Amino acid sequence: MVVGEYHRVFCAHFGRTDSTAEQLNALRKRQGWRTGRTGRFSPGQASHNKGKVCPPGVGGRHPNARKTQFKKNALPHNYRGAGHxxxxxxxxxxxxxxxxxxxxxxxxxxxxxxxxxxxxxxxxxxxxxxxxxxxxxxxxxxxxxxxxxxxxxxxxxxxxxxxxxxxxxxxxxxxxxxxxxxxxxxxxxxxxxxx
Structure with missing residues (x-):
């Protein structure tokens, strides 16, 4: 849970208005309370950009980037087939x-x-x-x-x-x-x- 969200829930549940999100986060760290987040994708969780296509001219679809990408069915320059x-x-x-x-x-x-x-x-x-x-x-x-x-x-x-x-x-x-x-x-x- 994000700091702002659990601060809002904390204030609503306990009726506290005197503490800030930073104070609550510092208390959590001092006491060693875990948030439940691991920083990893959980099994079955979709990434934030799943199904999105990179727009043309950006990232891997830029013409200069395309020059260096592997082409389908292309072999590396040092490939040696059977009989070599x-x-x-x-x-x-x-x-x-x-x-x-x-x-x-x-x-x-x-x-x-x-x-x-x-x-x-x-x-x-x-x-x-x-x-x-x-x-x-x-x-x-x-x-x-x-x-x-x-x-x-x-x-x-x-x-x-x-x-x-x-x-x-x-x-x-x-x-x-x-x-x-x-x-x-x-x-x-x-x-x-x-x-």
């Missing part, structure tokens, strides 16, 4: 936009790693606790034959070990890479058999 590819700055993998529903945002398209997408198209879903290892060291080569599914436990054995005591897969010459990968898989199988 880019190289990820962080890791160097190729990221591709595919026409599948994004499970997190509900969008019509979603970004996927191209090498994984193509590998799964050729070989089926990647098993749990497995990842794809690039065989030739070129992460932009997304041919499924260039990627091999390996257990995640093999990865530490391929990175050269602690203090780089063994030969890292990516640093090895091309003729030694199959041997390094086979040794890492064998070590992983031996360790896995003991547990």
């Amino acid at each position: 590819e880019r190289i990820d700055d962080k890791d160097g993998y190729v990221v591709m936009i595919v026409a599948e529903t994004n499970p997190w945002t509900g969008a019509d398209t979603r970004p996927v790693l191209k090498h994984r997408y193509l590998w799964e198209q050729a070989n089926g879903p990647l098993p749990d606790d497995h990842c794809l290892k690039c065989l030739d060291g070129d992460k932009t080569n997304t041919d499924p034959s260039n990627w091999e599914a390996i257990p995640r436990g093999v990865l530490p054995r391929l990175n050269g070990g602690r203090h780089k005591k063994r030969l890292a897969y990516d640093a090895a010459p091309d003729e030694l890479k199959p041997t390094v990968l086979a040794v890492a898989k064998l070590e992983h199988a031996v360790r896995g058999g003991r547990q």
